[in-house]
Amino acid sequence: MKAKHILLAISLLGSAGLQAQSISFEKEDEYTSLSVYDTWEESPFRTGGISDIHRYVAVVDNPDKEVDEFLGTAPNPTGKVLALQRSRYGSNTFGARIDLPQPIRLGTATRYVHVLIYKPEGETTPVLLTALGKRTDWPYQSREAEQLWVKSASDIVAGKWNDVVFPISTNPNVELHSLVVVPDLSSPHNRTTDFVAYIDEIEVSDNSLPRYSLSNYPVNFDKGQAYTRTDRRFTKISVTGAGSSAQTISFGTQTVYRDLTQTHFISAKAGDVLTVKLSQSGVWMSGYVYVDWGNDGKFTPLLNGKVPADGSDLVSFTHIDGYNSKGAATNGNNVSNGVITCPSFTIPQGTPSGVYRMRCKVDWNCADAGGNVASDNTLIANGGGVVDLLLNVHDDEVKISSNQLNGDVLNTDSTTLVSRLIPYGKSHTILMAPAPGFTYKGIVLRHGYNLDGERFVRDNMQWTTDTIAASRFREDNTFTIPASYVNGEVRIEGLFDIGTGVQSPASQALSKEGTAVVTDERCYDLSGRFLTSSSPKGIYIQNNKKYINN
Amino acid sequence: MRKLSIATAVMCLSAFSMNLSAQTFTMVDETLPSPENEPAPVHPVPSKRQLMWNETEFYAFFHYGMNTYTNKEWGNGGEDPNTFAPTKVPNPRQWLTAVKAAGMKGGIAVVKHHDGFCLWPTATTTHNVTSSSNANAKQTNIPDSFAVAARDLGMKYGFYVSPWDRNSQYWGDGTSNYTNKVFLPQCVELAKFGDDQFEMWFDGATGGDQGYHGGAWEARSISNATTYYDVPNLRDTVHAISPNCVMWGVGDEARWIGNEQGWAGETNWAMGSGEYGSETGWYWKAGESDAKATSAGWFWHSGESPKSAAELFKIYLETVGRNATLILNFPPDKSGELPATDVKVLQELGTMMANRLGTDLAPQAKLTVSEERANGATRNYAIRNITDQDKDTYWATNDGTTTATITMEWDAVRDLYYVSLMEYIRLGQRVKSFTIETSTDGEHWTKCPATTTTIGYKRIIPLCGTTGSYRPVKARLLRITITDSKACPTLHTVSVY
16 A cells, blocks of 8 residues: 555545645645744844745655555555755744645644655754634624644654644634744754754644554654653552452653653453553653553554543543543543552463563543653653553463584473473573584573564564673582573574683683783694694693693 | 656756755755854743743732622632722733832733633623723723733733633633634734733633533633643734744643742743753743742632741742743732732732842952853953843853853952852853852852752842842852853853852
8 A cells, every 4th residue: 555545544544524634736726825933033044134934845746755664555645745945044932834725724723734854964953834814703803813833743753754742722713824834943053054954744634643653652742751740750660460469660851751661561361450550750641551562663543432442552541531541531640649549451262372562551531652742741841651561472382492403401301392382481491412522502582572573663572682601500510590580582503612621710811912912812833723622642842831632 | 766757857947946856965064154153042942032031030920800790719600790899990000010110011901701701892702801890890990900900000011811711611621712703803803902921820720610601501621721721822822913922831842840839940941840840851941930928819818927037038049040931929809909818918028039139249240161162253252241230141151061160269368148140041051060169268159059950031049048048148259150061051141149
């Protein structure tokens, strides 16, 4: 399916009865006029310092119809787009003005303006949407009143088409006559040249999620965003399953977003009922838990009435529009003694074992996993937080196997460990049996899921490799694999070697050349060949040191 | 793009000046002349009305109304209008005269609090002064008498009008009736009391508690104040009548400083939120600190007493002296006047302000500077501009120079207490950090221990390092080093006291 068709399909799905309005710049009747606008009252674009302001915009060929490597499709294959010359004489709110043939009336609902924006490499500031309009019941009022300003939640990716979503709301008596897209919200005071930004596929709909994302698991702010409030912090997650003790994860609070997926996971089985508690200093905040069941790189919240629908990635919440995920009424003040207790949820029966991205969010009245972006209730301003970790959905038993040359890995009963099942999360002891003439240097353990696949899928770590040196084995050549390594399939590679050669102590330097210390541990014959255990037996002297190869 | 008929194409070309046949964009090659060599603005910059508002610096808040007679801070809207019974005709001229003595340049009068009782004869509700049986109440028209007095006294003025209205039957009823029939018309009525207002104050309360609401006695709330009160069009309407009136709070033109204790951050940007603002904020929203000068609430309560002049002066230093404005609350009592104890402390504060910040030694100093910006055709950026008492002239460095040193030298050792710096914020807030050092001999320098980060509209540095003490530093020389700035620094005034 071409991207344009994808956009249309999503638009229709998201509209839910309200017709989407769109501007693709493919037809002239989609707008009545194109120009520029600057909220700065002393802008030369307003004072007449620059007179022919229309020259700063034009509908041109799409400069980038290429397939995006990450998406696997072209995010914007359309023919025409709007180009804007970002003038260094405009303020940080200078943008392209699109006058609409039909005004937008939002009513009482929040709607979402989607805009595709393309900026050259090196230009990564947030972008802004402004709208001009008037009240319908004030005939004397100009259409030029600024009705809203909405900043993008985060920087966009330069050199690519980005789908930026702006939540907009107005008084029901307001109609919007013009949209202004500001592609560069930074001050231009150090600029010596202008640049061209491109705008396309403007759509007003009820779809709060981007039509596509250029990254997995996005948040609606920069991931390095520091807390802006001192009185609120999201500090701890505690997950409890039926009959099991709580799994607790505490984390630092330097940044609003924390990615703990490479260090922390929650273990559970299909059918388990989990209760998540979020520790939060502050009041009038709510908790939200997501699991990406489809492993598609995003959290898709689906509601069936007031509660999560089957297959929803939003699995638990304490407050959305007055109700929690069990359908119970709430006022949203869900912090009790510093803890938000999210309603329990069940891992669906039949969920395949594997890792799933899990997100815990403290926010206010917001199903969007990226965080509330409503201008009067942003997650940042409210002191919320977002933490990602992995949910390990496992079976009771996991497969353990070994595969190597020059020796065997045995079970403790001395049978060869080829492949068997062992209990999940329990330690397991193995025995090393080198082939004659060989010894072992240790083992390499790969454990987790999809061991033959990429280590990271959608940024989710599937497996880990750990090397266990021989020195950590017992004298009887046994080693107990820690329980924490038995977190999925376990694959052992025994490291068997024909010998260690003739080695000198590692701490000894064999010679000095000038000021450089040569720390070669090995011994060489007169021809410069490295001596190993297969070299001729005998006693060798090097730099007044004796080495024995027996 | 769809093919156009020739006629349509000609029409569009003439209407939009666009080259419809262009396949790629051709950039406009345009360079604007700069005969005055003024530095480029660092955006965001304040609007003209925001600049004028900032210059008000220090002004009063007068919480007076139904709560004055019920001993409450938030009335529920069900109060009998007869309860509003001033023992004298309220006297805003006395209020403003008293605060002017303390050096304040204006005031904001509460004319409707959350109880909905209006202190003027409004057409929007009967819950106003005209419904009281009290003779003094019937003569009360606070907006009118306040505006007249302010103009007579050469002071700025504005009004606090609560959007939250616990008396109105319409408020929070799920319709637009309150905004359309009550609130917007009230704001228009108030704007018409003078086109020279400097600020309109909107408390952001969004309800939640039970209120009278025309007898319904319900707990109501709203979810989005901006859309419910139609703030963009409220702003547009008020500006059309009173163009220099800054809309506080939800109006988005000035921000709450984040506390009611009377302090702003030593680092304080005019963008962003809270005590410290944000260096990267994209629009100008300078901070206003609202603080109580008395011991009880915002409204007058029996037995209250004012803070001392020294306490109020410290608040001044920690607000006005930290790139915020200060709106200091003095509540009139049941007589409709400020209590004598408040008037006395205001006079003491005025004396203290005059004694401590009344004599600027900077004009007497010899000035040297590391760099002056090249002159323009008719204006210069010389260092002497910082002591000429003209806010429209300023010193600047050349583009690309973001550090600079200014040295002031007197002919003899002086007792120095404060240094006040003011950026030329019409071109944006620029300075990120600076230091202040003093010396008696020009060889040995002592660094001022105070935190010296942002400047903004005004920054007052106590040379002893603390706002709570009044101790001099003996010095013949004073050196200001700007150590980091977003762009070339611009200062219009530096004062030394």
